[in-house]
Amino acid sequence: MDQFVYRDGELYCENVPVARIADAVGTPTYVYSAATFRGHYRAVTEGFRDLRPIICYSIKSCQNLHILKLLAGLGAGMDVVSGGELYRALKAGADPARIVYAGVGKSDAEINQAIDAGIGWFNIESEAELANLVEIARQRRQVVRAALRVNPDVDPKTHRHTSTGKRESKFGVDLERARRVFDEFGRSEHVRLCGIHLHIGSPVFTVEPYVEAVTKALDLIAELRAAGFTIDTLDLGGGFGASYHDGQSPMPGDYAARIVPLLRGRNLQVIIEPGRSISANAGILLARTVFVKRGGDKQFIIIDAAMTDLIRPALYDAFHFAWPAAPGTRFVPPGRRTDLDMPGCTAADIVGPVCETADFLARDRKLPPVQRGDLMALFTAGAYGFVMASHYNSRPNAAEILVDGDSFRIIRRRETYDDLLAAENQPE
Numbered sequence: 530m531d532q533f534v535y536r537d538g539e540l541y542c543e544n545v546p547v548a549r550i551a552d553a554v555g556t557p558t559y560v561y562s563a564a565t566f567r568g569h570y571r572a573v574t575e576g577f578r579d580l581r582p583i584i585c586y587s588i589k590s591c592q593n594l595h596i597l598k599l600l601a602g603l604g605a606g607m608d609v610v611s612g613g614e615l616y617r618a619l620k621a622g623a624d625p626a627r628i629v630y631a632g633v634g635k636s637d638a639e640i641n642q643a644i645d646a647g648i649g650w651f652n653i654e655s656e657a658e659l660a661n662l663v664e665i666a667r668q669r670r671q672v673v674r675a676a677l678r679v680n681p682d683v684d685p686k687t688h689r690h691t692s693t694g695k696r697e698s699k700f701g702v703d704l705e706r707a708r709r710v711f712d713e714f715g716r717s718e719h720v721r722l723c724g725i726h727l728h729i730g731s732p733v734f735t736v737e738p739y740v741e742a743v744t745k746a747l748d749l750i751a752e753l754r755a756a757g758f759t760i761d762t763l764d765l766g767g768g769f770g771a772s773y774h775d776g777q778s779p780m781p782g783d784y785a786a787r788i789v790p791l792l793r794g795r796n797l798q799v800i801i802e803p804g805r806s807i808s809a810n811a812g813i814l815l816a817r818t819v820f821v822k823r824g825g826d827k828q829f830i831i832i833d834a835a836m837t838d839l840i841r842p843a844l845y846d847a848f849h850f851a852w853p854a855a856p857g858t859r860f861v862p863p864g865r866r867t868d869l870d871m872p873g874c875t876a877a878d879i880v881g882p883v884c885e886t887a888d889f890l891a892r893d894r895k896l897p898p899v900q901r902g903d904l905m906a907l908f909t910a911g912a913y914g915f916v917m918a919s920h921y922n923s924r925p926n927a928a929e930i931l932v933d934g935d936s937f938r939i940i941r942r943r944e945t946y947d948d949l950l951a952a953e954n955q956p957e
């Protein structure tokens with residue numbers, strides 16, 4: 530699953546003890562494993578190989594330029610949702626023809642930026658957006674390619690904040706409206722509306738919603754083709770799960786095993802937009818214990834990372850496995866489980882220093898004895914971790930480190946107080 534393992538009672542990322550990283554660059558720090566990124570990318574490629582898909586890594590899940598370079602170097606395309614992400618993708622050397630651009634509120638400036646770059650597909654979320662794209666392309670006398678995002682009305686059974694493919698949603702259009710959109714725009718000379726885009730939610734921990742969504746999309750494609758439209762692309766979106774605890778998610782190959790047979794021989798360029806399934810288990814958040822506060826039968830482990838570094842627990846009540854980075858051989862965790870309890874462990878909440886009750890990283894865990902100064906690791910933090918960081922409470926953002934084999938390097942330096950003020954320092 531990943532390259533974060535305990536050896537002799539100490540946590541390693543590949544061949545580097547994470548304590549060595551903390552000593553060198555301080556905490557809180559995100560630590561990523563290059564081998565894990567490569568392995569996960571390959572697992573998706575291998576699983577879907579028969580379809581020869583374009584794999585567009587979802588930048589928003591983990592956007593560090595050096596990680597994008599690593600993936601672009603393996604041939605990954607990119608899924609972007611803003612001009613800023615497009616800028617990153619291009620700086621990382623991604624092939625523009627393998628970039629797809631989704632998002633419900635693309636501005637004219639962003640659309641022009643994307644046409645200038647020569648991206649592969651615009652993923653269209655509404656009639657208004659499509660009308661605007663047609664107008665911009667017409668004025669520029671250019672032809673661009675687009676896929677219509679369709680809500681197949683399947684329930685991905687994920688958190689209501691991350692479910693996107695139901696009928697009522699700010700994303701995409703429903704199946705009925707999709708036909709009308711093609712009638713209205715499907716013959717435009719300037720926007721070649723040649724694809725269907727799906728993205729049903731994230732994370733989707735079962736394969737069934739994909740099977741259902743793809744089946745509905747294929748029906749729609751057959752109908753559109755029968756009506757004379759050329760449909761040559763099906764973008765399946767992202768949302769494949771990652772295991773925050775052992776065995777929680779199917780592997781990319783499991784999704785592929787069900788999806789690939791549906792799409793063989795359909796004369797469709799398939800696109801996949803995996804984010805979390807590649808990045809989540811490729812990163813941990815490493816923090817140091819500032820204080821241990823004992824109260825009643827519970828203790829609070831106050832660490833130097835906070836909701837400003839990893840907001841998923843506060844935002845989605847998300848579970849991240851948390852464990853000391855050097856617990857000693859007696860407390861090597863036998864797995865990442867929600868209910869892990871070993872002899873000698875006590876109940877604890879892991880909280881940050883920010884002035885909000887929601888500032889917690891882990892709740893009601895059974896943890897080995899922890900002391901001031903001990904390193905704590907929050908696992909499966911590579912996706913929607915650092916990218917959602919904020920500066921609330923004037924907290925500089927954490928450093929990001931990329932481990933590759935025996936060595937590591939800083940891929941984002943820790944921010945300074947001057948960084949916090951940089952955009953506010955105006956001439957008097």
Ligand SMILES: *Cc1c(COP(=O)(O)O)cnc(C)c1O
Pocket residue numbers: 587589590608610631728730731732766767768769802803804805806912
């Ligand atoms: C967020 C997003 C993805 C990636 O989702 P993951 O769950 O990280 O795989 C893919 N496509 C679109 C359009 C998205 O918004």
